Amino acid sequence: MKIGMSHGAGGEVMQDLISNIILSNIHNTRVNGGVGLEDLDDGASIPLGDYEIVMSTDGHTVDPLFFPGGDIGKISVAGTVNDISVMGARPLAIASAMILSEGFPGEDLERIVQSMDAVSRETGVSIVTGDTKVMERGKLDRMVITTTGIGVVKRGEIIRDSGLRPGDKIILTGSVGDHGMALMAFREGFGFDTDLESDVAPVWGMVEAALEVGGVTAMKDPTRGGIANALNELADKSGVGMVVDEDMIPVREEVRAVSEMLGIDPYEVANEGKVIMGVDPEYAEDVLRAVRKAPYGENARIIGEANQDSHVILETSLGGRRILEAPVADPVPRVC
Amino acid sequence: MKIGMSHGAGGEVMQDLISNIILSNIHNTRVNGGVGLEDLDDGASIPLGDYEIVMSTDGHTVDPLFFPGGDIGKISVAGTVNDISVMGARPLAIASAMILSEGFPGEDLERIVQSMDAVSRETGVSIVTGDTKVMERGKLDRMVITTTGIGVVKRGEIIRDSGLRPGDKIILTGSVGDHGMALMAFREGFGFDTDLESDVAPVWGMVEAALEVGGVTAMKDPTRGGIANALNELADKSGVGMVVDEDMIPVREEVRAVSEMLGIDPYEVANEGKVIMGVDPEYAEDVLRAVRKAPYGENARIIGEANQDSHVILETSLGGRRILEAPVADPVPRVC
Numbered sequence: 001m002k003i004g005m006s007h008g009a010g011g012e013v014m015q016d017l018i019s020n021i022i023l024s025n026i027h028n029t030r031v032n033g034g035v036g037l038e039d040l041d042d043g044a045s046i047p048l049g050d051y052e053i054v055m056s057t058d059g060h061t062v063d064p065l066f067f068p069g070g071d072i073g074k075i076s077v078a079g080t081v082n083d084i085s086v087m088g089a090r091p092l093a094i095a096s097a098m099i100l101s102e103g104f105p106g107e108d109l110e111r112i113v114q115s116m117d118a119v120s121r122e123t124g125v126s127i128v129t130g131d132t133k134v135m136e137r138g139k140l141d142r143m144v145i146t147t148t149g150i151g152v153v154k155r156g157e158i159i160r161d162s163g164l165r166p167g168d169k170i171i172l173t174g175s176v177g178d179h180g181m182a183l184m185a186f187r188e189g190f191g192f193d194t195d196l197e198s199d200v201a202p203v204w205g206m207v208e209a210a211l212e213v214g215g216v217t218a219m220k221d222p223t224r225g226g227i228a229n230a231l232n233e234l235a236d237k238s239g240v241g242m243v244v245d246e247d248m249i250p251v252r253e254e255v256r257a258v259s260e261m262l263g264i265d266p267y268e269v270a271n272e273g274k275v276i277m278g279v280d281p282e283y284a285e286d287v288l289r290a291v292r293k294a295p296y297g298e299n300a301r302i303i304g305e306a307n308q309d310s311h312v313i314l315e316t317s318l319g320g321r322r323i324l325e326a327p328v329a330d331p332v333p334r335v336c
Numbered sequence: 337m338k339i340g341m342s343h344g345a346g347g348e349v350m351q352d353l354i355s356n357i358i359l360s361n362i363h364n365t366r367v368n369g370g371v372g373l374e375d376l377d378d379g380a381s382i383p384l385g386d387y388e389i390v391m392s393t394d395g396h397t398v399d400p401l402f403f404p405g406g407d408i409g410k411i412s413v414a415g416t417v418n419d420i421s422v423m424g425a426r427p428l429a430i431a432s433a434m435i436l437s438e439g440f441p442g443e444d445l446e447r448i449v450q451s452m453d454a455v456s457r458e459t460g461v462s463i464v465t466g467d468t469k470v471m472e473r474g475k476l477d478r479m480v481i482t483t484t485g486i487g488v489v490k491r492g493e494i495i496r497d498s499g500l501r502p503g504d505k506i507i508l509t510g511s512v513g514d515h516g517m518a519l520m521a522f523r524e525g526f527g528f529d530t531d532l533e534s535d536v537a538p539v540w541g542m543v544e545a546a547l548e549v550g551g552v553t554a555m556k557d558p559t560r561g562g563i564a565n566a567l568n569e570l571a572d573k574s575g576v577g578m579v580v581d582e583d584m585i586p587v588r589e590e591v592r593a594v595s596e597m598l599g600i601d602p603y604e605v606a607n608e609g610k611v612i613m614g615v616d617p618e619y620a621e622d623v624l625r626a627v628r629k630a631p632y633g634e635n636a637r638i639i640g641e642a643n644q645d646s647h648v649i650l651e652t653s654l655g656g657r658r659i660l661e662a663p664v665a666d667p668v669p670r671v672c
Contacts, residue, residue, distance in 0.1 A: 001441075001442035001443075002438075002439050002440065002441060002442065003436045003437070003438060003439060003440040003441075003442065003445065003470055004438060004439075004470070005438055005470050005472065006470075007436070007468065007470050008436065008468055008469040008470030008471075009470070014468065017468065018466075018468065021442060021445055021446050021449060022449055022466065022468075025446060025449045025450050025453050026449065026452070026453045026456070026463050027453055027456070027457055028453075028456050028457060028460070028461065028462040028463065029462055029463060029464065030462055030464055031428050031429050031462050031464060034464070035464075036462065036464050036465075037462075037463055037464055037465060037466065041465075043465050044429065044431070044464035044465035046428060046429055046464070046486065048384070048385075048387060048389075048488065049384075049385045049386060049387065050385060051384060051385065053384075053389060053486065055429060055431055055464065055465055055484075055486060056431070056465060057431035057432070057433045057465060057466065057467050057482070057484055058433065058467050059433035059434070059435045059467050059468075059469045059482060060469075061435060061469045061471050092367050092382060093367050093380065093382055093391060095380070095391055095392070095393035095484050096393070097393045097394060097395035097482040097484070098395070099395045099397060099480055099482075100339045100343070100344065101339070102338075102339060102340060102341055103338050103339060103340075104338065104339040105337075105338055105339075106337035106338065106339065106357060107337075109339065109357055110357050110361060113357060113358055113361045113362065114361050116362070117361050117362045117363055117364075120362070120363070120364045121363055121364060124364070125364065126364040126365055126366055126367050126372065126373075127362050127364065127365060127373055128365065128366055128367060128370070128371075128372050128373055128380035128382070128391065129372075129373060129377075129379050129380035129391055129392060129393060130354075130358065130373065130393065131393050131394050131395050131482075132343065132344055132350065132353065132354065132358075132395075133344040133395045133396075133397045133670075134339055134340070134341050134342075134343050134344030134345070134669075135344075135397050135477065135480075135670065136341065136669070136670070139476070139477035140475070140476055140477065140480075141471065141474075141475035141476065144435055144471075144476075144480070146393070146395060146433040146435075146467075146482035146484075148391075148393055148431050148433070148482075148484035150382065150389065150391060150486070152384065333470075333472070334469075334471065334472070
């Protein structure tokens with residue numbers, strides 16, 4: 001077996017690789033009964049005294065390094081902040097390991113580090129440690145960054161992918177497909193000239209606002225594999241189904257246009273600044289109001305409701321009904 | 337300015353890159369007054385309740401992936417365990433982010449994961465979370481792994497590079513140069529046929545034994561830049577000098593032979609299973625005894641003593657005296 005692009009694309013093919021080669025060969029997968037490797041959540045947790053330490057890691061290979069709306073520096077810090085946030089933990093610290101190709105321009109590195117700094121200041125997270133390696137010319141395409149984050153949450157208050165219950169409302173914090181489509185359009189030669197922009201942003205502000213209200217039962221940021229993957233993961237891990245009102249899912253006009261032109265489903269591509277939340281119906285309206293007031297949350301909506309079935313069903317106001325499947329792989333490689 | 341190989345080689349050139357481009361552009365560099373980015377220690381610390389959480393990250397680009405004595409999987413988990421250990425913290429959890437080249441053989445990946453598992457079991461550390469990305473053929477030489485570790489230590493008991501005091505004894509836990517020279521010999525075509533082997537191993541057992549005795553004031557694992565770099569870093573950060581008895585530094589015969597043949601100083605190349613400790617003289621003999629009984633510690637020795645000067649001086653029994661300088665860069669690139 002040889003590794004293919006789809007093994008890193010966040011869909012079913014990747015799940016198989018992870019199960020067959022990685023999980024089956026690792027014995028120590030959790031600490032003190034916390035969230036561990038085989039839970040395949042957005043990160044892990046380590047119970048310690050009155051707290052749980054949440055830890056998440058992400059290797060960033062985005063191509064191009066600079067794209068409309070962001071760059072690899074912004075995506076690396078925001079992405080890790082987001083993985084910690086959706087577990088319900090306050091992000092505290094980031095470790096950044098950069099691998100650079102020999103000959104990489106110092107000015108580009110400086111811009112990238114400045115982007116990392118901007119997100120770190122916006123979210124109050126510190127970049128506390130790092131590592132730098134250089135590979136010989138021709139051995140690496142420019143650079144990759146791996147960011148690992150630590151957050152803390154009071155013991156027992158962690159939010160899991162598997163916490164969704166029948167009757168919970170599903171909140172989506174904004175439009176979908178922006179990141180994946182912006183990258184794809186840029187690569188196809190549209191350059192910086194369209195209105196298409198990545199949505200890359202830290203979601204902690206929205207999450208914090210929701211947690212202060214209460215009633216949040218599950219959260220996920222729909223990155224690789226898009227909302228198609230994230231909604232299915234939430235449903236599968238929680239053992240529930242859901243019905244989503246397709247008319248309520250915001251898709252920007254320019255995203256829809258490019259997606260039709262390229263034949264790529266905007267539900268299946270990565271977002272980098274959105275959250276899907278499951279919320280107890282008694283709290284849902286209050287959580288929605290709070291999220292809308294938080295940064296990047298003004299277009300948040302309740303898009304559906306969990307139930308006792310076992311599929312993610314999309315409904316339209318015209319009466320259409322279809323099953324939303326998890327994609328086999330993200331159709332757009334190397335976007336995050 | 338363009339990035340060169342020496343920018344990732346662990347010497348002065350790399351320190352300059354880190355200071356000029358990275359540190360000068362990042363504002364939030366520590367959490368709650370813990371050890372932070374600009375301390376350039378083996379990792380960072382985050383005080384939390386009665387504990388400090390220690391965090392360290394390392395990108396592994398070793399070439400070849402499989403070498404005498406180990407592979408990239410073993411080095412990635414052991415290396416991170418070691419960085420946590422030398423800060424005096426018990427290693428608990430590892431996050432592993434793998435970036436694979438399209439076409440990478442599944443069997444090689446499996447061997448590598450099994451090596452990671454072996455070190456994790458030996459040290460009682462868990463691999464709690466991970467990430468997998470794939471880059472298109474030609475964009476990455478086979479694979480890189482970034483491992484990030486978390487450890488815990490009681491608040492106030494962290495061991496810093498800067499803790500060395502005049503009069504402290506310097507303990508070295510075994511022979512030097514094995515890893516760097518084994519890699520270099522292998523690349524030069526000696527293959528697996530020599531007795532030269534990397535020393536890659538987790539040092540937590542030795543560190544734990546030393547900490548149980550007490551009196552440890554500073555620790556460092558002499559990786560990139562070798563003991564020449566590590567001894568100078570300890571002295572510089574602590575504001576002390578030291579005199580080291582060169583006859584007491586163990587160098588294996590085969591390491592010395594290859595080092596002379598290739599003209600590479602074994603003091604300047606990476607080790608992957610050794611620790612340099614500064615120890616209060618009252619505790620030094622007891623610590624030495626404890627370390628010698630721990631795994632990989634049987635050749636530990638007291639090699640010298642810190643003083644009030646400002647250089648690392650090597651002395652020989654024949655009366656030779658010379659200053660050991662920090663290398664400008666590790667002479668052997670991509671060994672860890």
